[in-house]
Amino acid sequence: GENVEQHPSTLSVQEGDSAVIKCTYSDSASNYFPWYKQELGKGPQLIIDIRSNVGEKKDQRIAVTLNKTAKHFSLHITETQPEDSAVYFCAASGNTPLVFGKGTRLSVIA
Amino acid sequence: DVKVTQSSRYLVKRTGEKVFLECVQDMDHENMFWYRQDPGLGLRLIYFSYDVKMKEKGDIPEGYSVSREKKERFSLILESASTNQTSMYLCASRKTYEQYFGPGTRLTVT
Numbered sequence: 001g002e003n004v005e006q007h008p009s010t011l012s013v014q015e016g017d018s019a020v021i022k023c024t025y026s027d028s029a030s031n032y033f034p035w036y037k038q039e040l041g042k043g044p045q046l047i048i049d050i051r052s053n054v055g056e057k058k059d060q061r062i063a064v065t066l067n068k069t070a071k072h073f074s075l076h077i078t079e080t081q082p083e084d085s086a087v088y089f090c091a092a093s094g095n096t097p098l099v100f101g102k103g104t105r106l107s108v109i110a
Numbered sequence: 111d112v113k114v115t116q117s118s119r120y121l122v123k124r125t126g127e128k129v130f131l132e133c134v135q136d137m138d139h140e141n142m143f144w145y146r147q148d149p150g151l152g153l154r155l156i157y158f159s160y161d162v163k164m165k166e167k168g169d170i171p172e173g174y175s176v177s178r179e180k181k182e183r184f185s186l187i188l189e190s191a192s193t194n195q196t197s198m199y200l201c202a203s204r205k206t207y208e209q210y211f212g213p214g215t216r217l218t219v220t
Binding site for chain 1: 114143150151152153155158168200204207208209210211212213214
């Protein structure tokens with residue numbers, strides 16, 4: 001089955017800097033790659049996703065890139081703000097339930 | 111706006127009790143999921159359902175059962191709660207790609 005590895009597990013950045021979180025997946029049949037943000041005491045919130053027919057997608061300060069050949073995808077957050085502090089999860093799936101990475105705790109230091 | 115609701119935010123039960131966690135979605139989604147979330151272990155799939163009255167085991171189904179009598183409602187049942195089932199429980203629903211989570215139920219079994 002699918003296996004998703006996520007790095008780093010924790011990340012601290014200065015406000016205004018960029019943050020990058022990386023994930024790898026194992027199943028070449030996976031074709032959908034969402035990213036979730038989870039704030040303390042809340043359920044994960046879908047923030048951006050990408051399908052395997054595109055290599056990059058951007059939404060304001062966040063972007064996701066996908067390299068199907070290498071089986072890895074990344075989340076990029078630019079101009080980080082304190083409200084970006086949260087746990088971020090990547091996931092992957094084909095015609096199966098989403099498989100999640102173990103999460104990255106991002107801290108944005110003002 | 112997409113909405114997944116869970117019956118309780120916090121729940122305290124005693125060992126051996128039967129526990130029901132309820133989840134309702136208003137998006138007419140066919141697919142519904144139950145996860146548990148524990149520190150360091152990420153999101154683990156317990157059970158899922160692709161249609162009314164059908165269910166599939168996820169990665170950690172032992173000690174749990176589910177019920178899906180109506181399309182919008184998916185219940186997780188702990189037949190005899192144990193202390194190792196103390197966790198955050200998250201429900202989610204999905205049509206094709208995008209998956210949306212509820213706010214979670216933090217269950218403590220004493």
